[in-house]
Amino acid sequence: MKKFWAATVDAFSTFLKVPGTVTRKGAHVRDAIDLKRIMIIAVISVVPAAIFGMWNVGYQHSLAIGDGRLQILANFWYGFLKVLPLYVVSYGVGLFIEFFSAGIRNEEVNEGYLMSGMLIPLIVPVTIPLWMLAIAVAFSVIFVKECFGGTGMNIWNPALVTRAVLFFSYPSAMSGSQCWISLKAGENVVDGFTGATPLALEGATAQYGTGVWDYIIGTVPGSVGETSVIAILLGAFILLWTGVASWRIMLSSVLGAIFVGSIANIFGVGIPFWQHLIVGGFAFGTVFMATDPVTSAQTERGKVIYGVLVGAICVVVRLFNPGYAEGMMLAILLGNTFAPLIDHYVVNGTMKRRTKAAMKTA
Amino acid sequence: MSKNIVLKKGLDIPVNGAAEPRLSKTVSPDIIAVEPTVFKGFTPRLLVKEGDRVLAGSPVMSDKKNASILLASPVSGTVKEIVRGEKRKLLAVTVQADDVQQYLKSEPKCNDAAEVKESLLNSGLWPFIIQRPYGIVADPAVTPGAIFVSAFSSAPLAADSEFTLASRIADIQTAVNALAKIAKVYVGIKDADSVFGKIENAEVNIFSGKHPAGNVGVQIAAVKPILKGDVVWTVSLAGLAAIGKYLSKGVYDVRRKVAVVGPAAIETAYVETLPGTPMKTLAGFYGGIADGVRIVSGDILSGRTVGAEGYLGFFDETVTILREGTDPELLGWAKPVRWSQFSTDHSYFSWLTPWRKYDMDTNLHGGPRAFVMNDSYYGKVLPMGIFPLYLIKACLAGDIDKMEALGIYQVLPEDLALCEYIDPSKNYIQDIIAQGIDLMLKEMA
Numbered sequence: 042m043k044k045f046w047a048a049t050v051d052a053f054s055t056f057l058k059v060p061g062t063v064t065r066k067g068a069h070v071r072d073a074i075d076l077k078r079i080m081i082i083a084v085i086s087v088v089p090a091a092i093f094g095m096w097n098v099g100y101q102h103s104l105a106i107g108d109g110r111l112q113i114l115a116n117f118w119y120g121f122l123k124v125l126p127l128y129v130v131s132y133g134v135g136l137f138i139e140f141f142s143a144g145i146r147n148e149e150v151n152e153g154y155l156m157s158g159m160l161i162p163l164i165v166p167v168t169i170p171l172w173m174l175a176i177a178v179a180f181s182v183i184f185v186k187e188c189f190g191g192t193g194m195n196i197w198n199p200a201l202v203t204r205a206v207l208f209f210s211y212p213s214a215m216s217g218s219q220c221w222i223s224l225k226a227g228e229n230v231v232d233g234f235t236g237a238t239p240l241a242l243e244g245a246t247a248q249y250g251t252g253v254w255d256y257i258i259g260t261v262p263g264s265v266g267e268t269s270v271i272a273i274l275l276g277a278f279i280l281l282w283t284g285v286a287s288w289r290i291m292l293s294s295v296l297g298a299i300f301v302g303s304i305a306n307i308f309g310v311g312i313p314f315w316q317h318l319i320v321g322g323f324a325f326g327t328v329f330m331a332t333d334p335v336t337s338a339q340t341e342r343g344k345v346i347y348g349v350l351v352g353a354i355c356v357v358v359r360l361f362n363p364g365y366a367e368g369m370m371l372a373i374l375l376g377n378t379f380a381p382l383i384d385h386y387v388v389n390g391t392m393k394r395r396t397k398a399a400m401k402t403a
Numbered sequence: 404m405s406k407n408i409v410l411k412k413g414l415d416i417p418v419n420g421a422a423e424p425r426l427s428k429t430v431s432p433d434i435i436a437v438e439p440t441v442f443k444g445f446t447p448r449l450l451v452k453e454g455d456r457v458l459a460g461s462p463v464m465s466d467k468k469n470a471s472i473l474l475a476s477p478v479s480g481t482v483k484e485i486v487r488g489e490k491r492k493l494l495a496v497t498v499q500a501d502d503v504q505q506y507l508k509s510e511p512k513c514n515d516a517a518e519v520k521e522s523l524l525n526s527g528l529w530p531f532i533i534q535r536p537y538g539i540v541a542d543p544a545v546t547p548g549a550i551f552v553s554a555f556s557s558a559p560l561a562a563d564s565e566f567t568l569a570s571r572i573a574d575i576q577t578a579v580n581a582l583a584k585i586a587k588v589y590v591g592i593k594d595a596d597s598v599f600g601k602i603e604n605a606e607v608n609i610f611s612g613k614h615p616a617g618n619v620g621v622q623i624a625a626v627k628p629i630l631k632g633d634v635v636w637t638v639s640l641a642g643l644a645a646i647g648k649y650l651s652k653g654v655y656d657v658r659r660k661v662a663v664v665g666p667a668a669i670e671t672a673y674v675e676t677l678p679g680t681p682m683k684t685l686a687g688f689y690g691g692i693a694d695g696v697r698i699v700s701g702d703i704l705s706g707r708t709v710g711a712e713g714y715l716g717f718f719d720e721t722v723t724i725l726r727e728g729t730d731p732e733l734l735g736w737a738k739p740v741r742w743s744q745f746s747t748d749h750s751y752f753s754w755l756t757p758w759r760k761y762d763m764d765t766n767l768h769g770g771p772r773a774f775v776m777n778d779s780y781y782g783k784v785l786p787m788g789i790f791p792l793y794l795i796k797a798c799l800a801g802d803i804d805k806m807e808a809l810g811i812y813q814v815l816p817e818d819l820a821l822c823e824y825i826d827p828s829k830n831y832i833q834d835i836i837a838q839g840i841d842l843m844l845k846e847m848a
Binding site: 051055057058059060061062063064065066067068069070071072073074075076077078079081082148149151152153190191192193194282283284285287334335337338339340341344384388389391392395396399400 | 416628697704706727728731736745748766772776793816
């Protein structure tokens with residue numbers, strides 16, 4: 042029992058201070074970097090999207106009840122109170138399972154869930170019932186992460202699997218035009234307002250002048266954190282400056298989406314190809330989810346193939362699947378599934394080619 | 404036809420405590436240890452007992468598998484103690500040195516490959532020759548595809564061969580001439596101005612780049628990667644100097660200049676001494692009290708912790724003195740700027756001040772985790788044509804076929820030392836590779 046609690050005690054004490062553990066063998070000195078630092082950088086990079094998302098929850102609520110004023114603080118506070126419970130559930134359930142399984146395995150608690158827990162509330166509709174979120178988080182963390190051996194061993198991104206579980210188990214809470222807007226009890230939507238996301242509306246500027254700038258700024262309905270391209274780009278800047286996320290994956294995902302989107306445009310299908318980059322979850326997924334170092338491709342070349350696959354599949358699902366308006370979640374999960382295979386061929390191919398070249402010179 | 408090979412990947416760790424290029428003193432120890440444990444693949448059989456007289460160059464141990472491979476005493480004197488560990492494992496033979504040294508005299512011949520091998524085996528200097536793959540003591544029965552020598556060490560704070568061995572260039576040339584009868588010799592030098600660029604009878608290549616450009620394994624991979632079935636030998640420059648002296652003068656003299664370095668060293672300079680010298684003779688460099696201090700025989704990345712009671716390793720030309728980092732650091736990772744710590748990762752800002760050097764200690768700066776960052780994170784410090792994380796994972800899994808396909812023949816643990824240094828998951832990567840190599844040795848034997 043004492044051993045079981047050791048992981049929890051250790052997790053809290055090492056959170057406050059770097060322990061006086063010394064190297065036992067091998068390299069006698071070590072770089073100051075550790076996973077705590079990498080994870081906190083990743084978490085910080087999501088903060089702009091989270092803050093904007095909270096404000097937007099309030100703003101969409103105001104719009105829905107016919108109050109179109111920006112009201113920065115009031116709207117933020119409204120959204121904050123709506124999103125905070127999602128965070129409490131996401132971190133509460135997820136970290137409890139993390140600590141518990143670290144205790145069982147007698148390992149130190151891995152910091153990986155700090156990032157997953159930060160992302161999960163941002164990729165769900167704000168109205169999601171908390172019990173649903175709790176079930177989805179528990180399922181994802183237990184079966185997608187801990188069963189594989191914890192952070193670093195998982196095949197799929199746990200945050201995305203949480204969303205997938207919700208999406209397929211409780212579709213009515215995850216799609217349509219009501220779920221994206223939070224309303225207080227007794228409030229009614231004003232005439233002419235629709236809470237449908239721009240993707241579901243085929244990108245049409247159908248309502249209240251929703252246009253390209255609204256997508257870029259993010260004042261449209263959608264999952265909590267996914268709407269603002271500007272906030273996401275701020276996060277992308279932090280991730281790329283620190284090198285925590287791969288620019289190859291981000292760039293190739295964008296190129297993949299542009300590629301499929303523009304082919305579709307040639308045949309007169311779908312919204313203009315560049316709009317795919319700014320609507321829905323594409324930007325959020327490309328920057329924060331596809332670049333997960335554990336579940337993305339590992340090799341330089343593999344990352345490019347993986348990124349193109351993610352971007353292309355996303356747009357393919359958007360265009361040719363009448364059931365789902367959004368394709369990013371499925372595209373990244375598919376990319377995760379194929380990442381080991383991509384790497385397998387990149388590594389084997391490269392090693393075989395190098396061996397051949399070496400045999401020639403010998 | 405020297406090639407200029409530029410290695411772009413790598414890292415020079417900015418640590419304080421490099422040795423000033425001056426000879427502080429000559430250490431002639433009373434007691435010297437011959438340690439068989441530093442030779443991989445060498446199973447010792449004792450040839451002496453306590454109280455025996457030995458000369459400098461007298462054999463004290465031979466290899467059980469190949470009795471012609473000998474380890475010699477570097478001093479003349481009396482065998483003082485046979486030191487054994489658990490299960491009576493032979494750890495060392497200590498010799499009480501005479502005041503006046505007497506050398507075992509011989510007249511080595513080196514007209515052809517067989518004579519060179521025989522001379523080196525008789526001399527006790529044979530174990531200087533390392534065989535790759537696996538980094539074992541060379542097997543005299545094989546003919547290697549090539550012999551590689553790195554004429555510099557790029558490891559942090561390592562001894563500067565231009566200072567320690569430039570005066571031994573004639574001995575080195577003698578050794579190269581002899582070894583060239585066995586196989587083609589390749590010498591890797593740091594820049595075109597190097598003294599060792601003048602070595603003849605060998606292919607001299609220039610390797611420019613950060614550490615590990617000076618690792619012989621990296622140089623081999625750049626010139627002629629080791630494939631399945633290949634065997635190559637490597638010899639250190641200090642080894643060549645000793646071999647050359649033996650071939651020309653007929654005496655076993657492994658005296659060398661050793662750099663005493665490290666952020667915790669009181670004085671950083673060179674001393675002239677012998678392998679097997681007790682660390683106590685260097686007490687002045689770490690202040691006499693070894694509490695809270697780590698004394699390493701070898702460089703800061705791959706050396707062995709020997710402590711004040713230990714001895715200088717046979718191959719080592721550097722003694723590194725470090726402070727044990729046992730103090731917890733409050734809010735370490737959470738501080739936006741961690742001024743006193745170096746990180747190559749851009750999550751910190753120390754990469755913006757490349758001129759700064761740091762008083763590093765042995766703190767791990769984190770706790771052990773599964774690998775989270777991906778292969779290319781580690782690949783940026785490994786200028787070899789392999790995928791480090793895949794090889795590491797193959798070693799962890801004990802998958803021989805994968806290890807083979809991913810390049811286990813090309814590496815020794817030291818080549819992946821920088822991957823271990825930068826690892827945010829704080830794994831003991833060199834140990835993982837060493838265990839992989841042990842598995843290969845066991846399975847392929």
